[in-house]
Amino acid sequence: MNPGTERNNRPDPRRGRLDRPRPDRTRRRLDRPRRTALEALRDIDRNGAYANLACHHVIEEQELSGRDAAFVTELVFGTCRMIGSYDDILETASGRALDSLQPDVLDVLRLGTHQLLGMRVPARAAVDTSVALAGNVVGERVTGLVNAVLRKVSQRDLEGWAGKLAGGDEQRYRSLVTGHPQWIIDAFADVLPAGELDDLLAADNAPAEPTLVVRPGLCERQELLDTGAEATRWSPWGAVRPGNPAELPSVRSGRAGVQDEGSQLVCLAVSRVPELTGGRWLDLCAGPGGKSALLRGIAPDHDAYLVANEAQPHRARLVSLALRRYHYSGHRVVTGDGTDLPFDAGSFSLVLADVPCSGLGALRRRPESRWRRWPEDIPELVELQRELLASALRVCAPGGIVAYVTCSPHRDETIGVVSGAESDVEILDAPALLPEVPDCAASTDPRFVQLWPHRHGTDAMFLALLRKN
Structure with missing residues (x-):
């Protein structure tokens, strides 16, 4: 391939979205949800964006909904949640320092690792779609590397990799399996009663459904409940409803908003x-x-x-x-x-x-x-x-x-x-x-x-x- 053509089709780091490949670049099938997840991860990794905002932006931009939107959300949030553990695994599986990889290649590998170790995606599908994504975004020259590394990752589950990397260190094992840096685990253990630490770490990794809140004097909670939402357990103003909050007229108009029940309870x-x-x-x-x-x-x-x-x-x-x-x-x-x-x-x-x-x-x-x-x-x-x-x-x-x-x-x-x-x-x-x-x-x-x-x-x-x- 002509080096100039290849260079012109590389992602431009100054742009907020990935460049589209030229029509003659590759004939690999483009997987829109995975490509969308890569755009979000790129924004988070390179620009310091918040995962929830970056994910919402790309889903809206690509007009995804239903299962595709849910897949992108889990792929982005799950990868961000475990990225420290996945990077340790990838460094071992690749046999090289991760800063030697192109950023887009590393992000493709991270997304592939989450599909292999954190989702119910068949191993072959996770590897093949990641190879195709790398070919579309970076170029055919990196597909062999992506294929080899992810096949090696697929040889163990998360617990197996954690055991290999921890080498008998129980704290290291817990950190790798739960995706929490050790200093954060120590900070939680310092203020939690004995026996609750693992429950907290598991709850931290459970996706949170959107919690809505009415603006008192502007909206009644019943209006949210009529849309299929469930009342929050203790806050008189809140309701929990899966899906995109912006779909609701009360949220779009500013008579209701999105707010965790904990913040509502403080008020x-x-x-x-x-x-x-x-x-x-x-x-x-x-x-x-x-x-x-x-x-x-x-x-x-x-x-x-x-x-x-x-x-x-x-x-x-x-x-x-x-x-x-x-x-x-x-x-x-x-x-x-x-x-x-x-x-x-x-x-x-x-x-x-x-x-x-x-x-x-x-x-x-x-x-x-x-x-x-x-x-x-x-x-x-x-x-x-x-x-x-x-x-x-x-x-x-x-x-x-x-x-x-x-x-x-x-x-x-x-x-x-x-x-x-x-x-x-x-x-x-x-x-x-x-x-x-x-x-x-x-x-x-x-x-x-x-x-x-x-x-x-x-x-x-x-x-x-x-x-x-």
Whole structure:
């Protein structure tokens, strides 16, 4: 093949989608779902995209639905979930460092490995379709490599590969089989009762069905239930419905949205705080706006006005989008640094501080994040979280409430941050405000709420309610 022709048909890394091969490039049959999954994985791997957003984008772009859309979703999410384990397997099976492979070849191998080790795709089909995909995307010269490596991968199942690579190390084996870096497993074990760790790791790897939420005052939950959704177990605003949420008129119009039940329960607990007063409420780190929308819907019952603050302009626009159906007279969205707020001390009767965190509590919905964080990230995050909590307490009025929230159960990001503020606050009994939710008290301190995927089917949300002295 002419080298110039071959070069011109390579994927352009500056583009968001794979180039189409020239008609004379190859006669291999193009498998649209697998090709679509490769586009999503490329965006995640190269551009740092979130798996849920990248997957949704390519499915919409290719107009896939039904079984094809479900296949793409499992292929992308499953590969992202196990990518660390798969890379170790591929390095052994190929006998070479993975950085010596072209990125598209590596992504094809990862997708093929998930079909072999994580899905019910027959081995021959997984190998043959991966070889065809490599031929279409990269060129015939790499098909022999892809064929040889994946045939070697197919010689063992996941447990067999984990046993071979772990060499008797039980911790290494568990990490490989569950697709969790060891430092994350250690962080979970540090705050979980004995015997629950494996259940949590399994729950992290179970796909989460879309959870919807109505905007209070704009939509009734019955409207979601009439579409075939099932009511959430504890949140009065939520419903679970498989499929694309954008299909629903209530979601498209902004009268309902997508939000994990754990986040809804945080807002429910806040709404039940005794003697919660009106005046002005602040959502300190508001993006992308799900909790702001719930607070805005609850606020009229307390005669309160909501200020939603977000540091990043593009996320502030998402907050405005989430609030667009509410009348502007009851809220405003501002853009500013949460650690240096332009508000007077004591300006708010309620401050929700849903702080940036490691996201270890949302690994079901963001499987790629387990491979993007490192233990060295935690101290820097904790420093920011402490600054944000201090800022929240500064603008909170005496007798007012600060709700400190993270989507991480890590000890340092939860009780480690709150314990630094104990001299200035009264810690309320947050689990008592969610009596219908079983076993929601944190093992580190029973005054805090800690939700878990394996116990509650939610993200691992942490909540501390602090009344300012």
